[in-house]
Structures are given as structure tokens and as C-alpha cells.
Amino acid sequence: MTKDGARTILADVMERFLGVACKRLPDDVYAKLRECAQGETSPLQRAVYESYFENLRLAQQLDRPCCQDTGLLHFYIRCGADFPYIGVVESALGQAVARATASAPLRPNAVDFFTERNTGDNTGERMPWLHWDILPEGNQLEICVYFAGAGCSLPGRAQVFKPSDGYGAVVRYVFDAVSGLALNACPPLIVGVGLGHNIENAGVLSKMACLRPLGSANPHPRGAKLERDLLAGLNSLGVGAQGLPGNRIAMEVHVESSARHTATIAAAVNVSCYTHRRGFITFREDMTYSQSSYKGVEL
Amino acid sequence: MKKILTVPIRDEDIDGLRAGDVIYLTGTIATGRDDVHRRVVAEGMQSPFDLRGGVIFHAGPIVRRTPAGNELVAVGPTSSVRMEAFQAGFIEKTGVRVIIGKGGMGPATAQACRQFKAVHCVAMGGCAVSAASQVEAIQDCFWPELGMPECMWVLRVREFGPLVVSIDAHGGDLFAATRADIAGRREACQGPIVDSVKNYMVVD
Numbered sequence: 001m002t003k004d005g006a007r008t009i010l011a012d013v014m015e016r017f018l019g020v021a022c023k024r025l026p027d028d029v030y031a032k033l034r035e036c037a038q039g040e041t042s043p044l045q046r047a048v049y050e051s052y053f054e055n056l057r058l059a060q061q062l063d064r065p066c067c068q069d070t071g072l073l074h075f076y077i078r079c080g081a082d083f084p085y086i087g088v089v090e091s092a093l094g095q096a097v098a099r100a101t102a103s104a105p106l107r108p109n110a111v112d113f114f115t116e117r118n119t120g121d122n123t124g125e126r127m128p129w130l131h132w133d134i135l136p137e138g139n140q141l142e143i144c145v146y147f148a149g150a151g152c153s154l155p156g157r158a159q160v161f162k163p164s165d166g167y168g169a170v171v172r173y174v175f176d177a178v179s180g181l182a183l184n185a186c187p188p189l190i191v192g193v194g195l196g197h198n199i200e201n202a203g204v205l206s207k208m209a210c211l212r213p214l215g216s217a218n219p220h221p222r223g224a225k226l227e228r229d230l231l232a233g234l235n236s237l238g239v240g241a242q243g244l245p246g247n248r249i250a251m252e253v254h255v256e257s258s259a260r261h262t263a264t265i266a267a268a269v270n271v272s273c274y275t276h277r278r279g280f281i282t283f284r285e286d287m288t289y290s291q292s293s294y295k296g297v298e299l
Numbered sequence: 300m301k302k303i304l305t306v307p308i309r310d311e312d313i314d315g316l317r318a319g320d321v322i323y324l325t326g327t328i329a330t331g332r333d334d335v336h337r338r339v340v341a342e343g344m345q346s347p348f349d350l351r352g353g354v355i356f357h358a359g360p361i362v363r364r365t366p367a368g369n370e371l372v373a374v375g376p377t378s379s380v381r382m383e384a385f386q387a388g389f390i391e392k393t394g395v396r397v398i399i400g401k402g403g404m405g406p407a408t409a410q411a412c413r414q415f416k417a418v419h420c421v422a423m424g425g426c427a428v429s430a431a432s433q434v435e436a437i438q439d440c441f442w443p444e445l446g447m448p449e450c451m452w453v454l455r456v457r458e459f460g461p462l463v464v465s466i467d468a469h470g471g472d473l474f475a476a477t478r479a480d481i482a483g484r485r486e487a488c489q490g491p492i493v494d495s496v497k498n499y500m501v502v503d
């Protein structure tokens with residue numbers, strides 16, 4: 001296949017994938033949302049969840065984005081070093097975003113700095129946002145797409161602590177973020193915590209934590225315990241869906257880490273709203289593909 | 300029974316509302332978020348739509364341009380707290396009576412609601428298709444150069460809601476109460492976790 005041929009396929013398939021991913025929740029998120037609804041008993045919380053599920057049903061029926069804030073498009077890419085079309089990926093994803101903005105349709109949210117003009121098609125300076133991991137082995141292209149809305153981006157934060165502040169500072173920092181602006185971020189939330197040594201490395205890890213499949217746990221027993229404890233602790237704050245009184249402010253807490261500098265502890269918190277629009281799709285070297293986020297959906 | 304208010308909103312409508320009440324709106328409302336508020340308050344521009352007794356909706360819709368005209372695809376509230384810096388001035392200058400958004404606002408807005416008889420309500424965040432189905436028509440679009448999310452869309456709505464009154468004109472503030480609640484509970488929730496990681500700095 002020529003490079004142009006591969007670019008055309010990638011752009012077409014991704015345009016359709018974006019069209020699906022903005023209109024429904026991934027299977028794991030939908031199931032978790034059902035579980036959270038079971039944990040709420042007050043009439044107000046029940047009414048909120050009824051609205052959530054009714055809206056998701058209508059979005060399917062009318063083929064429309066479930067939330068008007070379709071965000072900015074982030075692509076977290078894991079590309080095998082032997083995938084033959086690595087050079088077309090960036091341009092194809094840009095095309096897919098611009099075309100999906102018209103066809104899905106998505107709300108045009110991208111504004112370039114200094115000109116302060118909305119670009120009209122969700123592309124712009126360094127947008128869509130691409131994060132690359134090159135895998136030393138393999139010939140596949142794995143893409144995780146995420147629709148980064150404003151309400152769920154606003155509570156994000158990162159800070160570097162001194163070792164004497166210890167892990168306790170991280171715990172308090174997570175509570176700061178979630179009990180502050182995150183109330184407005186359409187709970188129940190997925191809370192991603194990144195632990196590293198400076199702000200951008202912790203920030204990227206906090207995003208990867210958000211994107212991890214639900215039900216997965218940090219590989220270290222202490223990390224996994226911290227995830228469970230933070231979830232239980234946050235969910236005893238007395239806040240539920242939409243930041244109104246209730247029992248479930250969070251669906252899950254995920255922690256991702258890298259080694260840290262011996263003299264710093266960096267923490268970042270990223271939250272995702274209940275419309276956690278995140279989808280996984282994999283392309284093989286012949287440009288055939290499969291997606292695992294939406295069972296039974298053909299693109 | 301559904302409590303339905305009709306725009307324009309009168310003094311006695313506002314007087315009768317308390318934080319926590321659930322209402323619906325029928326009539327004409329306008330969207331406005333960061334840029335509209337900045338223009339009216341910081342740049343001193345006149346609101347292009349008369350908001351006296353009116354409703355401002357913190358929202359940026361998805362609108363599809365079709366040969367038959369503009370079609371409202373999805374619309375829903377955005378975080379109201381972003382407008383806090385301008386909201387009090389906006390209420391004073393425009394005479395708007397109902398602000399619809401998502402999440403709480405700050406003390407300056409609450410004060411302006413008391414002083415000028417206005418309320419802040421929250422709509423269901425992330426329920427954009429349901430909300431769009433309650434909009435009968437797009438009546439107008441002002442300041443299009445601000446882009447689709449930021450410009451002012453004038454919408455005719457019917458039984459638009461449910462809206463939960465979050466700040467009333469009598470000092471009631473739902474989210475301020477929640478924040479105070481959280482502040483009271485927080486140490487009990489996080490303390491045991493802070494304790495449990497005390498020895499995590501010890502070499503394993």
C-alpha cells in the first residue's frame with residue numbers, strides 16, 4: 001500500500017471512530033455508571049442519573065454527541081517501531097478531526113493563542129494533541145482517543161513537593177483538587193493521579209491514569225491500595241453526581257507513576273467527567289483495524 | 300406539579316424561589332459565557348439582546364448549518380464559576396433575572412442576586428441532547444465572530460429543565476452549603492489515608 005493509501009484509510013476510519021466515540025460511552029464506563037447509580041438513594045441523585053441515562057439513550061437514537069462540549073481531541077498513541085506508516089499518522093489524525101467536526105458534528109473549540117480566533121475545525125497550533133510511545137517491538141498502531149472537555153480540564157493541577165512532605169502531601173493534594181473545582185466537572189469522575197519528579201512528567205502520567213481501562217489496578221500493591229483508599233475516602237465526602245449531595249463523587253481513582261528524583265515528589269491530578277469519551281482502536285500493518293471499546297459497533 | 304416560569308421573569312417570581320427548588324422555563328433565553336460576559340462588563344459593550352427580566356444561559360451549543368437554516372444539535376451548561384469575575388456586573392448592567400449554568404458561583408454573584416433580585420440555577424451537565432430537545436427554535440445569533448461556543452445564541456425554549464435553583468435572592472446557596480459540608484467532613488475522610496502512607500518513605 002502507498003503512503004497516501006494508508007493515510008486515506010486512517011483518516012476515514014478515524015473520522016468514523018470519532019463520530020461514534022462522541023455519541024456513546026465506552027462499555028466499561030457505561031457499566032460503571034450503572035453501578036454508581038445503584039449506590040445512590042436520594043430522590044435528587046436518582047433524578048440526576050435518570051437524566052444521564054435518558055440523555056445517553058436520546059444521543060443514540062438521534063445520532064448526536066451526548067455532551068455539547070466535545071472538547072479538544074487528544075490521541076495517546078502506542079506505535080510499534082515496525083509499523084510501516086508512522087509518517088502519515090499525524091496528518092491523517094488532523095484530517096480526521098477537521099472532517100469529524102463537520103460530519104459528527106463536533107463543537108469547534110480550538111482557539112489559537114495571540115490571534116484569539118476560533119479555528120472552526122478543532123485543529124490549530126499543535127492540535128489535535130498527540131502523545132507518542134514508540135514500542136521497540138511490533139508492527140501495530142494503537143490509538144487511544146480522548147475528548148478533553150473544559151469542565152473536566154479546569155480542575156487539573158500539578159505540584160512538586162519536597163521529600164519531607166511525603167506521600168501524605170499527595171493524598172491532601174488529591175482531596176484539594178476533587179473537593180474544589182471538580183465539583184463542577186460532572187461527577188461521578190475518573191480521577192487520574194500521576195506521581196513523578198516534575199510537573200510535566202507527573203501531568204502526562206495523570207492523563208495516562210485517567211485513560212486506563214476501568215477495573216484495572218496499579219501494578220504495585222501499595223499503589224493499588226492507595227487507589228482503593230482514595231476512592232473510598234473521596235466517596236465519603238458526601239457528594240454525588242453533578243456535585244450535589246450524594247455518595248459517589250468518583251467512579252474510580254487510578255494512580256500511575258514513574259521513578260522520581262531522590263529529592264522531589266511531583267503529583268498531578270487530572271479528572272474526567274461521567275461522559276468519559278475515550279476509545280481504543282488498533283490498526284495492523286495492512287491497515288485493517290479492530291476496536292475494543294464499543295462491543296458490537298461497526299464503523 | 301411542574302413549576303414553570305415564563306420569560307420575562309417578574310419580581311414576584313424571583314421572590315417565590317428558594318435554593319433547592321426545581322423549575323422549568325418557557326420563553327426566550329440567550330446563551331453567554333466567558334466572552335459575552337467580558338464584552339459586556341470589561342469592554343463596556345451593550346448586550347445585543349435585551350436581557351431585562353431575561354435569562355442568560357452559560358452554554359455553548361453545537362449548531363449544524365443546513366440549507367434550511369441553523370439546527371441545534373446539542374446544548375448544555377458550562378461551569379458557571381468561570382463567569383464569577385463578571386457576573387455581578389453583568390446582572391447589574393443587563394437586568395438579567397435568571398442565570399443558568401453548572402456548579403456553584405462565588406459570593407459576589409450571590410450578593411448581586413440578593414441586591415438585584417436574581418437567581419442562579421443549574422441545569423444537568425452533560426445532558427445536551429435532552430436539553431436540545433426542549434429548544435423549539437434558534438431565533439438569533441449575535442457576535443458570531445466570537446465563534447460557535449462563545450457567541451450569543453437566542454433560543455426559544457419550552458419547559459426547559461429541570462433546573463435546580465442553586466442561589467436564591469434571599470441568601471440561600473446550595474453549593475456554598477455543600478462546600479461547607481465538605482470542609483467539615485474532609486479531615487475525617489483524608490486523615491486515615493494520610494496516616495496509612497506515613498511509612499511509605501521508608502526504604503522497602
Ligand code: SF4
Nearest residue numbers: 067149151186273425
Ligand atoms: S464536564 Fe464533561 S459532561 Fe460535563 S459539560 Fe463538560 S464535557 Fe460535558
